[in-house]
Every structure is written in C-alpha cells, then in structure tokens.
Amino acid sequence: MARRKKVYEGKAKILYEGPEPGTLVQYFKDDATAFNAEKKDVIEGKGVLNNRLSEFFMNGLNAVGVPTHFIKRLNMREQLIRSVEIIPLEVVVRNVAAGSLSKRLGIEEGQPLPRPIIEFYFKDDKLGDPMVSEEHIIAFGWANQQDIDDMVALALRVNDFLSGCMLAVGIRLVDFKIEIGRIWENDFHRLIVADEISPDSCRLWDIETGKKLDKDVFRQDLGSLSDAYTEVARRLGVLPHNSGPVTRPHLVN
Ligand SMILES: Nc1ncnc2c1ncn2[C@@H]1O[C@H](COP(=O)(O)OP(=O)(O)OP(=O)(O)O)[C@@H](O)[C@H]1O
Numbered sequence: 001m002a003r004r005k006k007v008y009e010g011k012a013k014i015l016y017e018g019p020e021p022g023t024l025v026q027y028f029k030d031d032a033t034a035f036n037a038e039k040k041d042v043i044e045g046k047g048v049l050n051n052r053l054s055e056f057f058m059n060g061l062n063a064v065g066v067p068t069h070f071i072k073r074l075n076m077r078e079q080l081i082r083s084v085e086i087i088p089l090e091v092v093v094r095n096v097a098a099g100s101l102s103k104r105l106g107i108e109e110g111q112p113l114p115r116p117i118i119e120f121y122f123k124d125d126k127l128g129d130p131m132v133s134e135e136h137i138i139a140f141g142w143a144n145q146q147d148i149d150d151m152v153a154l155a156l157r158v159n160d161f162l163s164g165c166m167l168a169v170g171i172r173l174v175d176f177k178i179e180i181g182r183i184w185e186n187d188f189h190r191l192i193v194a195d196e197i198s199p200d201s202c203r204l205w206d207i208e209t210g211k212k213l214d215k216d217v218f219r220q221d222l223g224s225l226s227d228a229y230t231e232v233a234r235r236l237g238v239l240p241h242n243s244g245p246v247t248r249p250h251l252v253n
C-alpha cells in the first residue's frame with residue numbers, strides 16, 4: 001500500500017494528505033501532554049475517544065449551521081477534514097473561573113462568570129502560547145477586525161451548542177479552546193472551526209459532584225484519564241452505555 005504523505009505531526013495528532021485536494025486526514029494519537037509538553041504520557045485509547053467525541057461535536061455543529069472542517073470519520077483513529085489555513089490563535093471561551101484565569105486574576109476556581117469571556121492566545125509553543133489582545137492580533141496581521149468579529153461570533157455559537165450538549169448529560173462546560181481556520185473561495189475567505197473539540201480542549205465538571213472529566217485529570221494526577229473520557233462519551237451516547245473500555249476487543253456473535 002502506498003504510504004501517505006505526512007503533512008504535520010503535533011503533540012496529539014498527525015495530519016496526512018487527504019484523498020482529494022483541499023482535504024487532510026487527521027489521525028488522533030494516544031499521547032497526552034500538559035504544561036507545554038513538560039508532562040507527557042501515553043494514555044491507551046485516548047485517540048480513539050477523542051476521534052469519536054470530536055466527530056460528535058463537529059457533526060452537531062455542522063447540523064446547526066456552525067461551519068467546521070469535519071467531513072467524515074474514516075476509522076477508529078482517523079477523520080477526513082477540510083484543509084484550512086489555521087489562524088495562529090487559540091480561542092478560549094470561559095463560563096466559570098478556572099485554570100490560568102483564576103491564577104492570574106485571583107478569582108476562586110468554580111466561580112461562575114457574569115458572561116462568557118473570550119480570550120486569545122498566540123499559538124507558539126516556544127513562547128508558551130501567551131495571551132494576546134485584539135490590538136496585537138491586528139497589529140501583527142494574524143487576523144483583521146472582521147476576522148476577530150467572526151471568531152467571537154463562532155466561539156459564542158460553539159459555546160451555546162457545547163454548553164447545551166453537556167448540560168443535558170449533567171456536565172458543566174467550564175471553558176474550552178478552539179482553533180479557527182480560513183478556507184478560500186475565489187478571492188474571499190470564510191472562517192470555520194478546525195482542529196478538535198474533545199475533553200483534551202475543554203474543562204468539564206460533573207454538575208452533581210464537581211468531579212473533573214477532562215484533561216485536568218491528567219494535569220493534576222486525579223486518576224484515570226481514559227475512564228474520565230469514556231464517561232463523557234457514554235453519557236453523550238457516543239459509546240454504548242454497557243461497553244467496556246474502548247481498547248478491549250470483544251466477541252461479536
Ligand atoms: N483543518 C485543518 N487544516 C490544517 N491544519 C489543521 C486543521 N485542523 C487542525 N490543524 C492543525 O493540525 C495540528 C494538529 O496537531 P496537534 O494538535 O497535535 O498539534 P500541537 O502539538 O497541539 O501543536 P500546534 O497546535 O501548536 O501546532 C495543529 O497544528 C492544528 O493547528
């Protein structure tokens with residue numbers, strides 16, 4: 001079989017050339033990293049879960065008219081996506097204080113915010129993804145004012161959709177990060193949601209118990225990350241409720 005051309009290998013995913021121009025295959029690895037890759041591990045089955053969960057969220061977003069790069073899932077670990085020009089920003093939406101917001105501003109973790117707060121971080125691992133303002137974004141040409149307005153609108157629509165999905169299964173969407181890319185149509189571009197939406201890029205707390213069901217389980221050594229992600233997938237109906245761990249083979253009659 002002809003080997004596909006690898007376009008990019010990141011910390012959590014690999015991109016391969018897709019079957020048609022303008023497409024890519026996104027492969028989800030089991031690698032987990034935190035604190036700008038200072039902490040690393042391999043979590044068996046994480047890639048399979050994130051592939052399924054990202055498919056679930058992106059399909060849902062497409063269905064409600066929020067454009068995403070997702071075309072279709074190909075197999076356990078791979079999905080076909082539209083190739084975009086990634087805007088080099090991480091767009092973070094926060095509903096409840098946690099993580100760096102709590103640390104920086106001294107707001108107690110868990111305090112609900114008066115309105116969703118959107119933040120932009122410059123995607124640069126060497127610099128540790130520093131937070132930037134709209135002034136920086138425009139001055140350095142990463143995006144223009146129209147793009148910023150579109151990114152904010154997209155991020156808020158994703159927030160409404162994801163918050164609703166999670167609330168329905170007893171989970172609070174504390175915050176999340178998305179990446180956004182440009183697709184060109186003649187001389188014009190449109191912005192669409194790219195990368196992944198999964199418990200790697202969200203903070204998810206059980207509404208009843210406050211139990212963390214996201215990558216903080218790995219960051220803070222709170223137990224099994226794959227159990228937490230499996231729990232999210234089961235509640236959303238992405239995995240059958242009675243299935244075992246995703247990596248264990250089972251007999252089919
Ligand atoms: N539709 C897309 N078209 C092109 N690039 C994409 C698309 N979706 C995601 N990407 C990019 O693919 C890469 C996915 O790999 P991964 O998430 O493992 O990277 P990473 O290690 O987090 O590093 P970084 O995001 O800083 O490049 C990211 O660089 C992401 O920006």
Ligand SMILES: [Mg+2]
Pocket residue numbers: 010011012
């Ligand atoms: Mg990434």
